[in-house]
Amino acid sequence: MTTIVEIDDLKKVYDGGFEALKGGSLDIREGEILALLGPNGAGKTTLISTVCGITNATSGSVRVGGHDIVTDFRAARAMIGLVPQEISLEPFETVIRAVRYSRGLFGCKRDDAHIEKVLRDLSLWDKRNAKTMELSGGMKRRVLIAKALSHQPRVLFLDEPTAGVDVELRRDMWKVVAELKASGVTIILTTHYIEEAEAIADRIGVISGGQLLLVEEKDALMQRLGQKQLCIELQQSLNELPEALADFDLDLCDDGASLVYTYDTAAERTGIARLIAALTAEGLNVRDIQTRQKSLEDIFVDLVHNTGNKEDAA
Ligand SMILES: Nc1ncnc2c1ncn2[C@@H]1O[C@H](COP(=O)(O)OP(=O)(O)O)[C@@H](O)[C@H]1O
Ligand SMILES: [Mg+2]
Structure with missing residues (x-):
């Protein structure tokens, strides 16, 4: 099994002194779907932003495909696609231009065939000439994914892709994620829905209070929940x-x-x-x-009380 992202003792203290990440280590395996599960404020977005090099870590390191996210930022970042939690799109831009533009930002040559494939895979091809503001929330989320895939990354981070999305769209999104995995992309997504992690993940990481409490095969974790x-x-x-x-x-x-x-x-x-x-x-x-x-909450509590388990996250 190849490790594609190595996170080593990552800490983040925000200006003002708040410790949002308390030193988690984690190896992400090539080709897996890893769900990071945790309540609001747990540190999920901070973890993803730091791993993607958008937020600077206070200490610790991240390597993507062997490239350090700080000292070798361009090479590391080129391997990553990031779908942020907040939808931010140019309202008057068309779908296809927004996606092409994202590719250009990574210094990649224009590749209409790839852009067409991405848009078709995400069922956006028919909407390619629509202005982004004309799209529904679910379609906007797909455009963000298309933008994140525009430069052919090997690792895709999705920060709460289904927060505030209705049940049908959520299932749609799960299908999209499964298809991306089938195409060989490694996927890390954050969620605060246990059902979501259960439905699509190979492994589940639990994060709470800035601590990565465990990372475990989904089947083993669901068994403990049973x-x-x-x-x-x-x-x-x-x-x-x-x-x-x-x-x-x-x-x-x-x-x-x-x-x-x-x-x-x-x-x-x-x-x-x-x-x-x-x-x-x-x-x-x-x-x-x-x-x-036993509930997930009990498992959280057990883990917090039994700090020895934190070592398992390594
Ligand atoms: N820029 C910031 N400055 C100070 N505190 C922050 C900042 N961003 C997030 N936080 C705090 O860090 C904690 C984790 O936030 P976040 O990573 O967004 O959690 P999650 O994504 O799991 O909801 C929260 O308590 C939040 O208030
Ligand atoms: Mg968040």
Whole structure:
């Protein structure tokens, strides 16, 4: 597996002292779709802008195709297409001229065949002579993608491509992203919709409070989201977990007054009956039992409390 973007201990402190990125490291694999998932204000746009060299990092480094984004900016930037979060287009410009112009900005020779292909792939060819202000929000978003693809980048960053977009357009956008991946482009997108990351990503990175909390294969992460917890309140407190319960995924809580058992709802056997039998065999009496679904928020909280996991993001 080839690494196409290497992010090493990237930090960003804005003027005024706000630390928006707290030192994340990440290798992006050629050809993958990586979704960076995080709430508003998490630092997603800051991360993307810094990786693309639009914002200067305070420390750390980024290499794209082996080129340093600061010392070898032109070569690194030439490999990148960036679709910004905010739609900004010249209102009176036509679609085709806007896209051609973007290509020119990278010093690339005019290539009408490539521009036509990009516009056709994004279902914009029929609109090529429309002024950008005449387009719907979804079509404008496509023009931004076309502009970002105009110079044939190998890596495409999409910053919240579907924020404020209706369900149908969102699915449309997912299709576009899947097609781009099929054509060999590596895609990094940010989103605050878990369903979006689930629908299209190969890997999911979770970012919160300027920290990259984890980067994991989607399937493994979704499996953790499918976990449930059984909270077992005991009649007598325990100082430690009994040997006989060592096989179970158990945590001692409330100063030993409760056990929390984590299990997979998709598994053939939850292990609950076996656990209850084991508790009885140990002479432990149960006062109350509750279940709760693990949410992405729980996973955030677990990660923040368990700082050791941050190393996994490397
Ligand atoms: N230019 C700036 N100056 C100071 N603070 C900023 C600037 N841009 C963003 N921030 C702050 O950095 C944090 C992360 O912002 P951002 O990267 O836009 O988050 P996201 O894209 O995940 O919503 C926020 O708290 C935001 O207010
Ligand atoms: Mg943002």
